[in-house]
Amino acid sequence: MSSDSAPIQLRSRAEALAARLPPLLVAAQHLAQSVELGEHGRRQSGHGEAFWQYRRAQPGDPSHRIDWRRSARSDRHYVQEKEWQAAHSVQIWVDPSASLAFSSDPKLPEKRKQAQVIALALASLLLSGGERVGLLGSALKPGRGQLTLSRMADQLLRADAPLRDVFAVPRARQVVFSDFLGPLDATRDFLHAARGRGQRGVLFQVLDPMEEAFPFHGRVLFQDVGGALRHDTREAGDLRDRYLDRLARRKAELSEIAKRAGWRFHSYHTQDPASAALLWLWNAIGGPR
Known part of the structure; x- marks a missing residue:
């Protein structure tokens, strides 16, 4: 790349990124408004009103x-x-792995995009309730206000930090979005460290409905999103029971490691209403404690 072309290409990339930002924010804020819980999400009577x-x-x-x-x-x-009303910090991480860049149907959202929209909608609700919110893996500290939400949206589109490299703010709560279909070593290590810091949070699994149902028969060539792994079979139906058993065991393992750390685990499919997922997350991470 020549020194003359570098600024032009950088500007082109920046403009492309900026063009993606408003739709993501609009979708997230529309989702947040659909489950808006009032002026303060933590409104409750009794202890704590003083x-x-x-x-x-x-x-x-x-x-x-x-x-x-x-x-x-x-x-x-x-x-x-x-x-x-005392503000607490919540940090959010959306897995940048290639496996989330997947949708089995043009009518369904890509797993990563749906995770990003739900993550930002949760951030919007938390910010409305006076919380400090930020991203795991970001150099910026959790903050408040509309500017924080805009910065988070921008950073989500750029984020590439793996879970093992992110820094968790002491005493903050975390929400980790992933499909959790790959190795779980980094997840285990992260939850072990979080438990040692007394931190609570949520493992939020995002799956495409095809990954849950395994609707394959006959000859099928299976290939991961990155193209590194390939498996050709003449009778995919014979693999269905083994696949579903492994998926069930993976979910049980995620639930167990989350429970040991004092966290919660939830599995969500991209064909289901995002509002239901957001409401579950709000009750799990943002509702009254």
Whole structure:
């Protein structure tokens, strides 16, 4: 690549990336609005309603949350936080592996895109509730406000950090999106470290319905998305029972390692409503604790 062509190609790549960003954000925010739980997702009575502390207002805080009486004594704006409003950090990771770049039907979303939309919709709900949200594998700390959501969307389209290389913020909760069809060594190591840090989270499996049903018969050439693995069989139906047994054992293993770490596991299929997946995630990671 010549020095003259490098800026042109870089600009072209940047423009292509920017063109993908608005639809992703729009889809995520539309999904979040479909399951909007009110102004504060953590609204609840009883323990935790008492005043906890003041903090400086930050970009993204709605004006009606500003305590004007406290702010009048200073040249800064302050927000009165109650115990149930205290912000916690949530970090999200979407597997960049090639296996997620798959859809068995043009009418179905690609696994990675669906994971990205659900991840950003969850972030939108959490940010609306006053949480700090960020991405595992990102240099940026979890933050608040609409700018945080836009940055997350941009980073999701670029993300390529494997789970073994990401840094988890102390005391943050994590949501890990993957199909979990490959080796689980990195997942086990990550959950072991999270357990040692006292962190909780969710393993969220995203599968295409074909990967769950194995609807193959006769001669079939199986090939992974990257093209590295190939298997040619004359009678694919003979493999169905073995495949389904291995998939069931994989899910049971994921559920068990999540349980040992104090995490939760959920399997989702891309033909199912994304709103149901988001609501499950909200209750698992973002709902009242």
